[in-house]
Amino acid sequence: MTDDYRTLNRANWDERAPMHFASPDYHVSRFLAQPDYLSEAVRFDLPLLGDLRGLRGVHLQCHIGTDTISLARLGARMTGLDFSSASLAQARSLARQTGAEVDFVEADVYDAVSALGAERFDLVFTGIGALCWLPSVDRWARTVAGLLRPGGHLFLREGHPMLWTLDEHITDRLTIGYPYFETSEPMVFSENTTYVETDGRLDQATTHEWNHGLGEIVSALLANGLTLTGLTEHRSVPWNALPGRMICNEHNEWRLIDHPERVPLSYTLRARKG
Incomplete structure (x- = not known):
């Protein structure tokens, strides 16, 4: 496995x-106008997050920092880590404009322990849409374990691996078009659009991505010394x-229009070290 995926994905x-x-x-704009505003993703997770006041936390693959700053607004002392310098420039700008005391560090997620230090954190947070960019979920779990102090917690909300198998281009039925299990070679995509509303189009459109089965994720965490404390x-x-095939609810969460009980779309996982 070469590091070409990092170069392509970072440019994207x-x-x-x-x-x-x-x-x-x-x-x-709401972050700037409302000092207590939280990202929709973090608000969704509030019933499971628990009390974060005083915890030292790190958000892996933090992107432009909206979830990271939201966790800081809940009382955690947050660090955000990402490999994209452009993403961190936006994150630092938002933190500066909102007065959020968040450190943002540029590093690949697999280098997080050397970049931040071992066993420094009470909380490792990984948000939705992160694991698909990593070729090895075991190496990710090893990184999480290395960052957490004994007794520290991982909080992960992710797109469900069953969702990642579905071919989004077939609109009249649910069709499995992509691997469920982790593969040695990446799935290669070339899409000049992104997942949010924007008029822009991407020139750096090629990405390398991987799926990781739910059992693979849980097994990797167990193998690296974490204990599962919740899976929803x-x-x-x-x-x-x-x-x-989807409809948006009042919380800006999307579900299947027909028979939403057929397939899980995301999950929240919590685990403790030691």
């Missing part, structure tokens, strides 16, 4: 960052993942 995210910052779907599957996801 560098180009997305200013588009996302300007998109109404990231609600930057959801019938919704915070973007229109299957155009033409």
Whole structure:
């Protein structure tokens, strides 16, 4: 496995960052206007997050920092880490404009322990749409374990691996078109659009992505010394993942129009080290 996927994916995210910052779907204006505003993703997770006051937390693959700043607004002392310098430029700008005391560090997620230090954090947070960019979920779990102090927690909300298998281009039925399990070679996509409302088009359109089965994710965490403390599957996801087959609810979560009980769309996983 070469590191070519990092170069391609970083170029893609560098180009997305200013588009996302300007998109109404990231609600930057509300962050600026409302000191207590939280991202929709974090608000969805509030019943499971628990009390974050005083916790030292790190948000892996933090992108433009809206979830990171939301966690800081809930009382955690947050650090955000991402490999995209353009994303971090937007995150630092938002933190500066909102007065959020958040550190943002540029590094690949697999280098997080060397970049941030071992066993420094009470909380590792990974938000939705992150794991698909990583070729090895075991290496990710090893990184999480390395960052957490004994007794520290992982909080993960992700798109469900069953959702990632569905071919979004077939609109009259649910059709499995992509792998469920982790593969040695990536899925290669070339899409000049992104997942939020924007008029821009991407020039750096090629990405390399991987799916990871739910059992693979849980097994990787167990193998690296974490204990599962919660696993909740959801019938919704915070973007229109299957155009033409989904409807948006009042919380800006998308679910299947017909028989939403057929397939989980996202999940929340919690685990403790030691």
